[in-house]
Amino acid sequence: MAPKSKTSSTTIHLSLMVVIVIANVVFADDNAPIPADKAQLDKWYNQHVQPLAQRKGTLDPAVVAAEGAVSVIKVSQDGSGKFKSINEAIKSIPKGNTKRVIVYIGAGTYNEKIRIEREKPFITLCGAPGKMPNLTYGGTALKYGTVDSATLIVESDYFVASNLVISNSSPKPDGKTEGTQALALRISGDKAAFYKVTLLGFQDTLCDDAIWHIYKDCVIQGTVDFVFGNGKALFLNTVIRELGESGMSVITAQGKDKKTDDTGFSFVLCDVTGSGTGTLLGRAWMSRSKVVFAYCNIGSIVNATAWSNNNHPEFDKDVYFGEYKNKGPGADTKGRYKFTKILSDAEAKPFITLGYIEGSKWLLPPPNPIV
Numbered sequence: 001m002a003p004k005s006k007t008s009s010t011t012i013h014l015s016l017m018v019v020i021v022i023a024n025v026v027f028a029d030d031n032a033p034i035p036a037d038k039a040q041l042d043k044w045y046n047q048h049v050q051p052l053a054q055r056k057g058t059l060d061p062a063v064v065a066a067e068g069a070v071s072v073i074k075v076s077q078d079g080s081g082k083f084k085s086i087n088e089a090i091k092s093i094p095k096g097n098t099k100r101v102i103v104y105i106g107a108g109t110y111n112e113k114i115r116i117e118r119e120k121p122f123i124t125l126c127g128a129p130g131k132m133p134n135l136t137y138g139g140t141a142l143k144y145g146t147v148d149s150a151t152l153i154v155e156s157d158y159f160v161a162s163n164l165v166i167s168n169s170s171p172k173p174d175g176k177t178e179g180t181q182a183l184a185l186r187i188s189g190d191k192a193a194f195y196k197v198t199l200l201g202f203q204d205t206l207c208d209d210a211i212w213h214i215y216k217d218c219v220i221q222g223t224v225d226f227v228f229g230n231g232k233a234l235f236l237n238t239v240i241r242e243l244g245e246s247g248m249s250v251i252t253a254q255g256k257d258k259k260t261d262d263t264g265f266s267f268v269l270c271d272v273t274g275s276g277t278g279t280l281l282g283r284a285w286m287s288r289s290k291v292v293f294a295y296c297n298i299g300s301i302v303n304a305t306a307w308s309n310n311n312h313p314e315f316d317k318d319v320y321f322g323e324y325k326n327k328g329p330g331a332d333t334k335g336r337y338k339f340t341k342i343l344s345d346a347e348a349k350p351f352i353t354l355g356y357i358e359g360s361k362w363l364l365p366p367p368n369p370i371v
Contacts, residue, residue: 030355066122076106095119107131118155126162134165142179150183159192167200195366212357230255242274249276253285264290266351283308292322302330307337324348
């Protein structure tokens, strides 16, 4: 028998390397469309958002370095953790942090106003399923200004939240009193992921305000403009709950204003529900507001018009309000605002992939800390 040639061995080795590379590309395919069937979503997501071990070749090097050395800090009101308050835990993390720090929060209500500074990236806040902690505070625009009224303000990059309730305990605005806007969350950092997070408020519940974010399996509740800002966000299998029983009720107020802004909100496989009547899917907060609903179940709370230029007819030529293959009593596009875009398959595709937020570069599965 002839000895194995060096060439054939090298060829086999290179072939294996190619297979591995191809496998990684498949697992992190930004262009794979989200399935129209919600029952297939988790399988699809798990295939394309693989753990770190399978993704090192596709992720940003900073993410790989940070996730390779994870530490866990426990916060518990009963004294079993290192800290009793979330702010104490955040304060203990040094500025310039380059490693993932998971702040595990025990069950209970934490009445704290929390800010994670820009200099503290790679922080995760998480609770346990079935024992989700409630982070709450009663800040209002009158006292703090609108965007600084949030219970949780995240200014840093690579933030993750999982199994949390984040709420603003301020009372529902009466429509007359000034400064009653009250945020639950403002996210101003880049590359943030929210898994099974419930956001509770009324007017301006969520300020999504910079670059790439994802919300999966979440609940967002409010009355007017309760998803607003100039971020670029993908909402997957998220319940959008409108509480506006009377008067004006609007879900989104997206803030794209410049042609060069690469921002917008994409809602895919979401449920639009609640108790409002005559609700709008969105209104043009800025001149180029960009919002798309795709494969969503839209309830009867949404009126026939569904969208508004917010009394700015000069915005009509540049706003982007899109709908694609939605269902439910509020999904009938007859009578829609005249500049609504009923998207074709090709037009919808950029909004129904992880490529919308360039997820292959930074997105990982939700945390599972051992505490």
